[in-house]
Amino acid sequence: MAARFRVLLASAVLGAATLTASPASAAVTVTVDALAVGNSAPVAARPMTATAKVHASGTLAVQALTIAVRDSAGQVVDFPGAIATTLTTATKTFTTDARAYPAGTYTYFVAYEVGNVWTELTPRKTFTVAANPITFDQDFSGAAGAGPNTGLAAPAWFNDPCWHQACTGSIAEYKLDHAKLDGQGHLVLTADQNVTPGAMCGWKPGTDHGEEPDLPCRYATARLTMLDWEGNDGLPAWTQAGGHLEARMKAPLGKGLWPAFWTVGGNNAQVDWPASGEIDVMETLGDHPTLVEQHAHGGLEDINFGDSTPLPEGEGIDDWHTYAVDWDAGANGYIKWSIDGVVTRTLTAAAAGAAWAQSFRHPHTLILNLAVGGGDGWVGDPDADTVFPAQLVVDHVRAYQKPLA
The missing domain is CATH 2.60.120.200 (Jelly Rolls)
Incomplete structure (x- = not known):
């Protein structure tokens, strides 16, 4: 899946709505209601998860829902545990599997795949991992x-x-x-x-x-x-x-x-x-x-x-x-x-x-x-x-x- 994340769209749409990913999802937008990493003070080598709450304006079956991560060089270092699911108007809570990160600052955001096309959602957030000698x-x-x-x-x-x-x-x-x-x-x-x-x-x-x-x-x-x-x-x-x-x-x-x-x-x-x-x-x-x-x-x-x-x-x-x-x-x-x-x-x-x-x-x-x-x-x-x-x-x-x- 990491290889496919490398072809994520170049930029995210500002605001709560998504970029239209394909005709199948053209009439449906997805909103991120909450997004956070599971540790308020991350340190290197300590595994942590991330959690998002999302809802859609209608019913949308997605091939994968994930919380994507980019390091300071733009490399893909996503949280593991992407899921296939169906989004609806009801809020869905999604928690990733755990991953440990080296010291540094990272950008993270929710992304989903429909019709083999990835859509990035806003907001984009950052977390900073402290060194742990x-x-x-x-x-x-x-x-x-x-x-x-x-x-x-x-x-x-x-x-x-x-x-x-x-x-x-x-x-x-x-x-x-x-x-x-x-x-x-x-x-x-x-x-x-x-x-x-x-x-x-x-x-x-x-x-x-x-x-x-x-x-x-x-x-x-x-x-x-x-x-x-x-x-x-x-x-x-x-x-x-x-x-x-x-x-x-x-x-x-x-x-x-x-x-x-x-x-x-x-x-x-x-x-x-x-x-x-x-x-x-x-x-x-x-x-x-x-x-x-x-x-x-x-x-x-x-x-x-x-x-x-x-x-x-x-x-x-x-x-x-x-x-x-x-x-x-x-x-x-x-x-x-x-x-x-x-x-x-x-x-x-x-x-x-x-x-x-x-x-x-x-x-x-x-x-x-x-x-x-x-x-x-x-x-x-x-x-x-x-x-x-x-x-x-x-x-x-x-x-x-x-x-x-």
Whole structure:
């Protein structure tokens, strides 16, 4: 259809009426009653629709009704979703399919086709799409066996040894060498049983948690954080308040396996969790292969928002999926979770209450990990059917400055 739009009439008739397109429509005029794009502040890469309301002076069957768009160079970049319909004196509301546009200014208008001739309608309007810079982008290109910071201008990923907390598990040792590139454009976090001799990972049941764990590690795996705990007292290498955060990955199956892609407040070294804030873009449990966990933690008293989200029928966590959050960190903002571009749940500032200002208006940083066991019994330990080594495979991690949903 785009090719046919290139032969649109050179100019539109002024006023509400149309240019007569053909003898079949000579006695019928079409009027645009309303025309608007679906986002009052469009940003690059954020899909949006457009909606028009039209009516005709009589009955007119049209081959296609569309909302046409021209970029600053006059190139055709129409909204998709043109329809064949019959226009009458009753107002018809037409909404296009979604399209994302690069930054720039665009002209848009309603057009229809009768007898293979296109007619452009007035008014002509414009919308301006603001830039939406990519603020972090890693596609994990590099040689097999290279570390997770390969290709970055400065290190962003650090090992989180979890000296005093055992983090998300009490049986696994976190090691930077368990996160490596596979040479095929992926980062692979591997869980196995290659534990450092003498490594300790947890505390004996019923005992007070001292400064150092007193149980031997049973597994080795990777927990990559942008907080440099070992080298710089938890200073974050990268932070951002709001925006679009996504990772494309496939997760391993098996009881006791707990991969996650999540955020934590960049102030985590100074402000205790949960007040520092946490957004779980995705968590999966290896023995629940069709469910994705999407949660947020924040506030002086944890709001513990979220729940399980089922994947579409026939799909599992061991398939490739893009997991994302769109986060408006404003006073009246929101967090929207999505899987493969489909929004699955939303937390608004109003619903979060006081926790919003405490935990979700300041910059957060990123964590990627493959935990083994823990979760106070929620995850459980691996069983005889859990296969090691287990791998979380990551295709890319990307962040935009502004939300895309």
